[in-house]
Amino acid sequence: MTAARGHTSRSTSRPTGRPPLTEERKAEIRLEIARAAVDLFVTQGVAATTGEQIGAAVGVSVRTVWRYFPSKESCVSPLLSAGIDLIADCLRRRRPEQPLAELLDREFADERHALAGPDRATVGALVRLTRTEPGLRAIWLQTYDEAEPAFARALADRAGLPADDLRPTIQAAIFNAALRAAVEHYAWHTADTAPDRETAQAELAQTLRLALGIAAEGIA
Incomplete structure (x- = not known):
């Protein structure tokens, strides 16, 4: 039993x-x-x-x-927020002498990374839709709103500053705005003209470098 x-x-x-x-x-x-x-x-x-x-x-x-x-x-x-952690890690590891405009060069050169992934053309089409679709525009802006604190924490960690210090907060806001403006400029003015994926990748990388260079110069 x-x-x-x-x-x-x-x-x-x-x-x-x-x-x-x-x-x-x-x-x-x-x-x-x-x-x-x-x-x-x-x-x-x-x-x-x-x-x-x-x-x-x-x-x-x-x-x-x-x-x-x-x-x-x-x-x-998920397509819009996929690169946030990667970019924050780039900010955290940035060398003191490294120009801000070169920050993402390695990520664009390496196809294994999210920023160089297969969804770039898809995301470009999506960003163009945010011009005419308020619901998508809200999600697009929300993504950058959520990214900014992550960038601020990375910058604070790198500088050894408290998380609530104003300096990394302002720096993150400038960096975040430059990224968004660059991606939108590329999507609205350049993305459709690229003949192939490699050219599109190079053009987006160049647009980001230009935007980050302008951000590093500050306001004259």
Whole structure:
């Protein structure tokens, strides 16, 4: 009888259902949804795109889409925020003599990094949409609003200053504004003219260098 009870206990203790998703897989799903959303927004417009269509493009249910994002416009946020931690790390590791305009050169030269990833053309199309889509514009500006404290912490760490010191706060605001202005300038004036991905990458890198150089000069 004891052996039988033990056998029953072992058989009923087996896990049932699917194993929980890892954080890495959740991040992958979020990025897949983001890419699908942008593709649909670009091809047919934001108003004509539904959560059901976004889910179908990825192979997930609309319930899954809304589990990860509160609105269809917010689906694009992973593409916009992917480089924040990378850029903050660049600021933290910047050498004292290194010109600000050269800060992101290594990241653009290395295809493995997020800034040089395959989504650059997609993000450029998305940024162009923020001109005419208020919901997307709000997400775009929110991304930079959330990035600024991360940049300020990185600059404070590098300088050995308290996190609430005004100097890194102001520096982060200037740096953040330069980045946003550069990406918008590229998306609105240059992105469509590049004949291939390599040229587009070089043009965006040059636009960022110019913007960061101007920011480093300060206000005359």
